[in-house]
Amino acid sequence: MLKTITSSIAALLFCLTTSVSADILAIKPDAPKSYTVKQGDTLWDISGLYLQQPWLWPQLWKLNPQVENPHLIYPGDVLSLSYDQDGRPILSVNGNAIKVSPAAADGTATQGIRKLSPQARKSLKNTKAITTIPLMMIRPFLTYEQSLSAEQIDGLPYVLGADDHVKNASQGHILYVRGQLQQDAAYGIYRKGKAYIDPQTEEILGYETILVGTARAFRAGGAEVDQPASVAVLDVKQEIRQGDRLIPAADGQSLPAFFMMRKPEQPLSGTIIDTTSDLREFSSWDIVVLNRGQQDGLKAGYMFSISRQSPTVVDSSRGPVYMSDASKYQKLMGGLDGDRIEMPKEQIGELMVFKVAERTSFAIVTGTKKPIRVGDIIGDL
Structure with a gap:
């Protein structure tokens, strides 16, 4: 019996354009034509096989906000990627295909989109459905x-x-x-x-x-x-x-296996103020603490970029010098002579918030270009 095609997988290939967001779901050049879901896979893993920006996969949910949880996919399901005559991607699960194309600016479905219908909420109880991220980590x-x-x-x-x-x-x-x-x-x-x-x-x-x-x-x-x-x-x-x-204790509570990954409704920024590890630097799937919480409008599932401030340079008479290389005397006297140039911030990773307190929150690092440190900045993707 064919498994129900899931909105979460269709969203892997969905390109949504609205007046508020210009995000495009770009298919990776090396995306596999066929992939068999394995035990231990997560939707994040699978999204990373197909999308340049894996965190964008839930955007299809916007077509039908009544559906609180998407349908599920399971180990053994076979995903197949192809394109129609107009170049639009088609993703099939176990041979049952769904065509994915942009939506109108007002969020209504356009030709080529299968609009979802409200269905009973499904949970992980007595199933082996794959989750959004590795639950064992959080x-x-x-x-x-x-x-x-x-x-x-x-x-x-x-x-x-x-x-x-x-x-x-x-x-x-x-x-x-x-x-x-x-x-x-x-x-x-x-x-x-x-x-x-x-x-x-x-x-x-x-x-x-x-x-x-x-x-x-x-x-x-x-x-x-x-x-x-x-x-x-x-x-x-x-x-x-x-x-x-x-x-x-939280014994008996069901874990939120499916996080609605999305951008915050309003621009938010903050700082990584701690990590649960004792290491100076950390990487993907490590847990960090942010200096933002419920009172700042944070919600579980919010995605942020991680950036680091590049070091300040003073363009002195002796040539460019890092501000941090100034001697104690120079710092006491106001620093080096010359033009002080503030360098830009550079993105070095992404994270997802998964638990929110009043003024702080816990987040999991989902990807890095460089090792992450306490003091790194979070902001819009």
């Missing part, structure tokens, strides 16, 4: 990792002590918690980490919260001080200490 951040304000952290239930006289509890211990919990619910146990600081304003935007363990509540506790809640420690990543905070 699963811990979707389910546990947080960026919280000091006020949010201070308002959380916290560990008073254990059933043994230990300062560092581990698996098998019972913990007593000040605050009311939900009986039988699972909780992540967190420790307040470093501050996320805005490099421009030097404001604290939030705090890293480090997952140190998980637990399940078997006494809910009460509002009175002498009625602590009780939890059994299920797993530990680090030893649990008095004062560590509890947040309801």
Whole structure:
């Protein structure tokens, strides 16, 4: 039985022109004529085989905004690329073809486009459908990792002590918690980490919260001080200490396997302020923290370019000199003599936002031309 052709795959070849966006979905010269979807593939991988700019593949969804999730493709599906007599690309899945051509400026379908109809939302439950990006890379951040304000952290239930006289509890211990919990619910146990600081304003935007363990509540506790809640420690990543905070775990929540990759509705810029790795430089599929969040209008799925400021040059009487090469005395006296020339920023990669907090967000690097660093700038693609 033929599988339903998916809007996500048709979008690999779709060229959409509107008054707001001049983005063109350009087919790669070496795009394969035929490709068999493999276990472990993602829509991002497949898009990269066909498109110069893989992040543009979801634009076909604009033809039918009622469809919240596209249909799915599966390992074993065969994609075939061909062109019609007018040079328009045709993509077929398991022999069932769909012709892809531009839409009118008002977003209505034009001749040659198969307009989608609203259908029941599909999920990944009991399927092996491929996802947008590698979920294994972001699963811990979707389910546990947080960026919280000091006020949010201070308002959380916290560990008073254990059933043994230990300062560092581990698996098998019972913990007593000040605050009311939900009986039988699972909780992540967190420790307040470093501050996320805005490099421009030097404001604290939030705090890293480090997952140190998980637990399940078997006494809910009460509002009175002498009625602590009780939890059994299920797993530990680090030893649990008095004062560590509890947040309801995300057990049982479905992962957003399909992200609507798109440009922000309004121009946005910001800075990479941290990374989850301890490396000075990082690359594709590494996780970074941005100094922009919900209050700035950020949403999961937003795509940004990553740029780096080229070094400033002073055109001095002795010839061009990098500003950073000035001596301490020259910097104290105002720098080098000559014309100070600010060089342009150059794009070195792209990223996708996948989790948004109030003033910060987590993003995954989807492509690089050079290694990425903390301090690099995000902006429009």
